[in-house]
Amino acid sequence: MAREFTIKVPASSANIGPGFDVLGIGLNLYLSLSVSVNESSPSEKSINDPYNVDLSYTSEGNNDSVPLQSDLNLITKTALYVLHANGVRSFPKGTKIKVNNPIPLGRGLGSSGSAIVAGVLLANEIGGFGFDKNRCLDYCLMIERHPDNITATMMGGFVGSFLRNLSNDENDKVHQDLNLILPSPQTSPDFIPSNAPLNLGTHVKYPWNPMIKCIAVIPQFEVKTEDSRNVLPNTYEKKDVVFNLQRLAVLTSAVGDLKPNPRVIYNSMQDSLHQPYRKVLIPGLTDVLSNFTPESHDGLLGICLSGAGPTILCLATKNFDKIANDIIEQFKSHDVVCEWKLLEVANEGAIVEHSSKL
Ligand SMILES: Nc1ncnc2c1ncn2[C@@H]1O[C@H](COP(=O)(O)OP(=O)(O)OP(=O)(O)O)[C@@H](O)[C@H]1O
Numbered sequence: 245m246a247r248e249f250t251i252k253v254p255a256s257s258a259n260i261g262p263g264f265d266v267l268g269i270g271l272n273l274y275l276s277l278s279v280s281v282n283e284s285s286p287s288e289k290s291i292n293d294p295y296n297v298d299l300s301y302t303s304e305g306n307n308d309s310v311p312l313q314s315d316l317n318l319i320t321k322t323a324l325y326v327l328h329a330n331g332v333r334s335f336p337k338g339t340k341i342k343v344n345n346p347i348p349l350g351r352g353l354g355s356s357g358s359a360i361v362a363g364v365l366l367a368n369e370i371g372g373f374g375f376d377k378n379r380c381l382d383y384c385l386m387i388e389r390h391p392d393n394i395t396a397t398m399m400g401g402f403v404g405s406f407l408r409n410l411s412n413d414e415n416d417k418v419h420q421d422l423n424l425i426l427p428s429p430q431t432s433p434d435f436i437p438s439n440a441p442l443n444l445g446t447h448v449k450y451p452w453n454p455m456i457k458c459i460a461v462i463p464q465f466e467v468k469t470e471d472s473r474n475v476l477p478n479t480y481e482k483k484d485v486v487f488n489l490q491r492l493a494v495l496t497s498a499v500g501d502l503k504p505n506p507r508v509i510y511n512s513m514q515d516s517l518h519q520p521y522r523k524v525l526i527p528g529l530t531d532v533l534s535n536f537t538p539e540s541h542d543g544l545l546g547i548c549l550s551g552a553g554p555t556i557l558c559l560a561t562k563n564f565d566k567i568a569n570d571i572i573e574q575f576k577s578h579d580v581v582c583e584w585k586l587l588e589v590a591n592e593g594a595i596v597e598h599s600s601k602l
């Protein structure tokens with residue numbers, strides 16, 4: 245008896261300027277997993293894996309840049325966490341997972357969020373738990389504790405989200421060392437991780453005018469989210485917080501307008517909480533953010549750092565090639581080589597498709 249299914253998870257861009265750790269958009273660049281379970285004829289790779297998984301990658305991640313052992317790889321570690329928390333010790337014998345991942349790693353397009361969402365959906369299918377997307381989000385938030393990428397990826401669209409206030413007990417669970425949640429080769433076989441508290445995240449979807457496309461200009465170097473968060477201050481001045489809150493309130497409505505207003509969107513995508521501090525990690529960021537405006541480039545609506553960087557996200561309605569190539573030239577003068585992609589908002593979010601059941 246074999247079963248097969250596919251999991252398709254969009255990339256995401258977080259923050260969109262002022263919405264640090266709050267705003268995210270799902271993008272139509274998809275991490276996909278083709279999963280088959282054939283207990284009667286397991287492959288040699290799945291027999292040799294500690295949890296029965298034969299894992300392979302095409303595209304990003306296929307050059308030894310991600311581990312293929314199931315208790316080391318982020319997708320399968322996440323799935324194992326959810327399985328273990330719900331009393332299932334392992335993947336079934338003969339589990340084969342082919343990953344196709346076009347999302348560049350560590351560039352600010354939510355690769356880790358997409359991997360975590362894929363892992364939770366994988367466990368939900370394998371364990372037959374029947375969790376809805378909101379419950380799946382609880383498990384994701386146990387691993388990536390800022391909800392912006394995860395929520396946009398899971399739910400799709402343009403979303404705002406927050407983690408609810410937690411009791412002391414819940415807080416200890418949600419913020420415990422990740423090594424006590426995700427399995428590793430050192431994890432004892434009978435260890436049971438904390439289950440996810442219910443309804444951790446709250447989100448809303450905002451309207452998005454489909455005329456607005458997303459240009460991602462992607463430098464060819466990685467910035468780890470952890471490093472990009474470590475350069476941020478622990479406290480902020482009131483004026484900087486108010487600066488962002490004012491822009492956030494306007495931006496969430498402005499991109500849904502029937503006739504997007506470039507001056508309103510450009511100005512409301514300014515930020516004073518994270519981008520100014522991240523300039524030290526991304527050569528050329530100051531020039532790029534200040535030189536590209538709706539006046540300099542017809543069709544450009546707004547520009548910001550995508551997630552923790554180094555990718556630049558532009559919202560635009562036309563002249564995509566010109567905008568992207570001029571940014572690439574600007575980065576070149578700082579010895580930064582980039583590629584670019586024209587993306588659209590993925591409204592549907594993550595999906596699981598059952599291709600066959602024999
Ligand atoms: N498909 C994947 N399979 C396995 N591991 C992955 C996958 N995608 C991401 N990762 C892991 O996540 C790391 C990147 O995570 P990180 O949070 O630093 O960047 P990001 O998620 O791409 O950017 P951001 O959060 O700013 O949008 C990779 O180096 C890799 O370890």
Ligand SMILES: N[C@@H](CCO)C(=O)O
Nearest residue numbers: 258264265469551552
């Ligand atoms: N909001 C997060 C997104 C990256 O994961 C940050 O900017 O650090």
